[in-house]
Amino acid sequence: MDSARLVARRRSATRLAIAEAAARLFAERGVAATGAEEIAQTAGVSLRTFYRHAHLKQDAVIPLLEVGAERWQEQLGGIAPGADLRAAIADVVAHALAVDEDGPGQALTRGLVLTMLEDDDLRRVWDKVNGDSCRVLESILAVHLDGDDPLAAPLLAEAATAAIRITLERWAADGAPSGAPLGDAARETFERLSRWWS
Amino acid sequence: MDSARLVARRRSATRLAIAEAAARLFAERGVAATGAEEIAQTAGVSLRTFYRHAHLKQDAVIPLLEVGAERWQEQLGGIAPGADLRAAIADVVAHALAVDEDGPGQALTRGLVLTMLEDDDLRRVWDKVNGDSCRVLESILAVHLDGDDPLAAPLLAEAATAAIRITLERWAADGAPSGAPLGDAARETFERLSRWWS
DNA sequence: CGCCAGTGTGGCACGACGTGCCATGAAATG
DNA sequence: CATTTCATGGCACGTCGTGCCACACTGGCG
Numbered sequence: 001m002d003s004a005r006l007v008a009r010r011r012s013a014t015r016l017a018i019a020e021a022a023a024r025l026f027a028e029r030g031v032a033a034t035g036a037e038e039i040a041q042t043a044g045v046s047l048r049t050f051y052r053h054a055h056l057k058q059d060a061v062i063p064l065l066e067v068g069a070e071r072w073q074e075q076l077g078g079i080a081p082g083a084d085l086r087a088a089i090a091d092v093v094a095h096a097l098a099v100d101e102d103g104p105g106q107a108l109t110r111g112l113v114l115t116m117l118e119d120d121d122l123r124r125v126w127d128k129v130n131g132d133s134c135r136v137l138e139s140i141l142a143v144h145l146d147g148d149d150p151l152a153a154p155l156l157a158e159a160a161t162a163a164i165r166i167t168l169e170r171w172a173a174d175g176a177p178s179g180a181p182l183g184d185a186a187r188e189t190f191e192r193l194s195r196w197w198s
Numbered sequence: 199m200d201s202a203r204l205v206a207r208r209r210s211a212t213r214l215a216i217a218e219a220a221a222r223l224f225a226e227r228g229v230a231a232t233g234a235e236e237i238a239q240t241a242g243v244s245l246r247t248f249y250r251h252a253h254l255k256q257d258a259v260i261p262l263l264e265v266g267a268e269r270w271q272e273q274l275g276g277i278a279p280g281a282d283l284r285a286a287i288a289d290v291v292a293h294a295l296a297v298d299e300d301g302p303g304q305a306l307t308r309g310l311v312l313t314m315l316e317d318d319d320l321r322r323v324w325d326k327v328n329g330d331s332c333r334v335l336e337s338i339l340a341v342h343l344d345g346d347d348p349l350a351a352p353l354l355a356e357a358a359t360a361a362i363r364i365t366l367e368r369w370a371a372d373g374a375p376s377g378a379p380l381g382d383a384a385r386e387t388f389e390r391l392s393r394w395w396s
Numbered sequence: 397c398g399c400c401a402g403t404g405t406g407g408c409a410c411g412a413c414g415t416g417c418c419a420t421g422a423a424a425t426g
Numbered sequence: 427c428a429t430t431t432c433a434t435g436g437c438a439c440g441t442c443g444t445g446c447c448a449c450a451c452t453g454g455c456g
Contacts, residue, residue: 011433036413046435051414127329128322151364155391158360166352193353193391209404234442244406249443 098183
């Protein structure tokens with residue numbers, strides 16, 4: 001029973017090892033100039049194992065972007081049925097980017113985002129991750145407000161993911177966002193995108 | 199001098215032939231079960247020529263999504279410097295989806311969007327196309343309103359592309375959008391996403 | 397008319413990618 | 427200790443995507 005958790009930890013550990021090796025090599029030489037065998041060797045796994053965890057070579061970095069994704073799930077699942085959805089989502093957005101504020105992962109994450117925006121292949125991965133996040137969020141929101149407006153869920157999901165994406169892209173490109181914490185910047189962007197409705 | 203235009207027409211003709219063949223085969227068997235050689239043969243070109251027009255096998259359908267993209271360019275370029283940007287973009291959004299209203303391309307386009315949303319590989323292409331459109335639009339808008347708010351261009355671009363995307367996805371999935379023309383639906387969605395600022 | 401760029405195309409070969417299949421080894425269960 | 431389960435490794439194989447060269451076509455120039 002407890003073994004399942006242990007196995008899952010080992011799985012995600014190798015996934016992270018592969019992701020970090022891929023991120024480092026991609027940042028150095030780009031995706032096209034990095035062989036899959038090379039990433040696998042750097043991560044200390046076989047080529048076959050590499051492709052078990054990453055369907056495409058470029059997708060190897062995705063686990064690095066999904067840290068904290070499980071936080072979304074529970075935080076969104078814990079919203080009371082009658083609560084103010086917009087305010088609740090604003091909290092989720094702010095909290096999503098407030099993770100490891102000033103932590104050691106800051107520089108690493110920033111370098112990863114920069115690399116993904118510059119490399120043609122990784123930009124496609126960036127678009128896919130954002131698109132998937134938007135679709136997942138929309139399906140979760142649809143449960144909370146089924147009935148009334150069919151556009152409510154898509155628009156709210158779009159506003160939330162766009163706020164996170166735009167904040168991250170500006171942060172990665174322009175350096176620190178004038179000193180304000182990332183979470184607050186994302187919340188402000190989201191509020192600006194969604195303040196017009198109740 | 200006129201030859202350049204003629205050559206360009208021949209180029210886009212073969213591009214469209216490849217795109218239509220790919221769209222048909224992808225809809226029938228999916229991307230994974232369709233060989234590149236098969237698409238090339240259906241389009242009447244060589245395998246080498248196919249890969250000259252589509253860097254990736256899945257990207258072969260992109261030209262079908264870019265019809266009318268050049269209309270954006272000139273329409274956006276024709277905006278007066280002092281005009282109301284939000285209203286102008288609303289017109290562009292509405293006009294973009296009003297193209298060949300009730301035309302023969304309606305059913306074809308709807309089938310293509312449906313296929314792209316269902317197939318895992320094509321959904322990545324869908325995300326890429328939308329992301330690229332958003333980035334191009336943002337760079338164009340940045341020229342029109344440089345100076346004041348650095349968030350204005352990203353947010354406006356996001357609202358415009360999201361409005362088009364959400365309208366198209368709902369139209370493809372749920373059938374006709376309760377009788378309203380696509381252009382009007384997209385304009386309404388955009389207004390709703392962007393009405394809060396001047 | 398003949399020669400010469402420039403350009404789109406086809407054919408070939410080759411490296412890289414991604415997967416199906418089976419064997420191995422380690423950990424949990426009885 | 428026997429057995430089941432699961433992640434991994436190794437191998438082979440088909441497909442993808444590209445670099446390179448040759449060919450055909452078109453338009454300009456002496």
